[in-house]
Amino acid sequence: xxxxxxxxxxxxxxxxxxxxxxxxxxxxxxxxxxxxxxxxxxxxxxxxxxxxxxxxxxxxxxxxxxxxxxxxxxxxxxxxxxxxxxxxxxxxxxxxxxxxxxxxxxxxxxxxxxxxxxxxxxxxxxxxxxxxxxxxxxxxxxxxxxxxxxxxxxxxxxxxxxxxxxxxxxxxxxxxxxxxxxxxxxxxxxxxxxxxxxxxxxxxxxxxxxxxxxxxxxxxxxxxxxxxxxxxxxxxxxxxxxxxxxxxxxxxxxxxxxxxxxxxxxxxxxxxxxxxxxxxxxxxxxxxxxxxxxxxxxxxxxxxxxxxxxxxxxxxxxxxxxxxxxxxxxxxxxxxxxxxxxxxxxxxxxxxxxxxxxxx
Numbered sequence: 427x428x429x430x431x432x433x434x435x436x437x438x439x440x441x442x443x444x445x446x447x448x449x450x451x452x453x454x455x456x457x458x459x460x461x462x463x464x465x466x467x468x469x470x471x472x473x474x475x476x477x478x479x480x481x482x483x484x485x486x487x488x489x490x491x492x493x494x495x496x497x498x499x500x501x502x503x504x505x506x507x508x509x510x511x512x513x514x515x516x517x518x519x520x521x522x523x524x525x526x527x528x529x530x531x532x533x534x535x536x537x538x539x540x541x542x543x544x545x546x547x548x549x550x551x552x553x554x555x556x557x558x559x560x561x562x563x564x565x566x567x568x569x570x571x572x573x574x575x576x577x578x579x580x581x582x583x584x585x586x587x588x589x590x591x592x593x594x595x596x597x598x599x600x601x602x603x604x605x606x607x608x609x610x611x612x613x614x615x616x617x618x619x620x621x622x623x624x625x626x627x628x629x630x631x632x633x634x635x636x637x638x639x640x641x642x643x644x645x646x647x648x649x650x651x652x653x654x655x656x657x658x659x660x661x662x663x664x665x666x667x668x669x670x671x672x673x674x675x676x677x678x679x680x681x682x683x684x685x686x687x688x689x690x691x692x693x694x695x696x697x698x699x700x701x702x703x704x705x706x707x708x709x710x711x712x713x714x715x716x717x718x719x720x721x722x723x724x725x726x727x728x729x730x731x732x733x734x735x736x737x738x739x740x741x742x743x744x745x746x747x748x749x750x751x752x753x754x755x756x757x758x759x760x761x762x763x764x765x766x767x768x769x770x771x772x773x774x775x776x777x778x779x780x781x782x783x784x785x786x
Contacts (some may be wrong), residue, residue: 434494438485440595441498441537444587445505446481448529451580456512458576459522463567469515476508502537506530506546511560517567519699524578529584536588537730541547550739613691624690625749626696631688631700632749635742645742646702647709648752650760651675651716654734654768656695668695671733674723678703682716698756706741707777713737714771721769734769737758741775 456473462469484501491497509530527550533544611623613758628648635645653659653671660668675697679689701709717735725731733776738760746752755774763772 434488434491434496434498438494438498438538440591441502442485444483444533444584444591445484445501446502447587448533448580448584449477449481449505452512452526452529455522455525455573455577455580456516457568458573459567462570463515463517465515465561469561473512476512480504482768499538499542502534502542503546503549506534506549507553507556510550510555511557513550514554514557514563515561517563519567519569519573521577522738524571525580529580532585532588536592550777585659599749602760615670616691616695618676618679619688619690621690621693622690624692625690625753626701627690627700628749628753631702632742632746632752634702634745645744646700646704647706647739647741648756649699649701649709649713649740650692650700650738650753650756651697651713652736652738652760652764653695654736654764656686659731659733663731667725667728667731670725670727671731674725675720675735678716678720678723682712682719696760706739706773707740710724710771710773713739717769719769736763737766737771738763739771739773741773745776 453473453476456477460469460473471772484498484504488494488497488501509526512526516522516526522693530546531543531549535543538545539652611619613620618624631646631648640647653675656668659671672691672695676689676691679697679699683689683699684701684704686702688702690698692698698715701712714737717737721732721734723733738756738758740752740755740759742752743755746755759772762774763770766772
């Protein structure tokens, strides 16, 4: 209900200005067509109410409604019903009648699509029927030059207003879509790419490395990072402390990596980094510096807490059939780092362990 209410209020606010402008301009158009017909006073009173009072009343009724969305759709149908009535009241004057019908149809299709357009047409026919009962037409009135000019503001300014509203709505929806896409690719705790988004980037990087000719680029490397004894940290210091450690590592990755590097949370206490166009030796030094800096961090909430990292690095290998094999090399390097004592960086190139950097 809260979602419907929010959506309905937003719709009511968007339509308030467009309804107020459209009905004021419509009053000018209909009034010019009605003046030669010398209608009854109650018709003039209804015309003034419809053009000057109804837009503000409809907005207030929507605001106070339990379901503003439903109220606003009802008000749109009332607009359409009255539009049909004015077609008859104008004695089916061709230009003002056509302008009234087309503006109502444009409004309905913009708000509710084809289904609401058809509903609106049915209600408009009902409005015409009511008009025929209350104001039986004598003959179709001709369009005068004055009536032509009176219709021009409605034909010009109302479509501009409606187009502006649709443009702003499209921009807002586009921004929401981009935000949702970013959220779907981001790990909520660390703010880094999540598992799936990072693997998508790995596939892109592997394809890029494959396209490059040998000798033109180092091909780069990937790193898998594991927080040593993370379960023990959670068991000893609590999950809040564990979350702080995860956020600290993600913060350090953001601060110390190059702009071209891509970091993500692979899952649990494992992180992953793509290091494009970086030789394996340079990547090893960068990851070892990260390991050393992270091991010196202190935690005010848990002064006794000390954390180390095990890191597995793998260089791009053109013999790999896909990015999964590249990732497997990094995973093997990480496994070797963990089984050989932890708190170290292990590198692999061509599927072979090349280098170990560990704590002094």
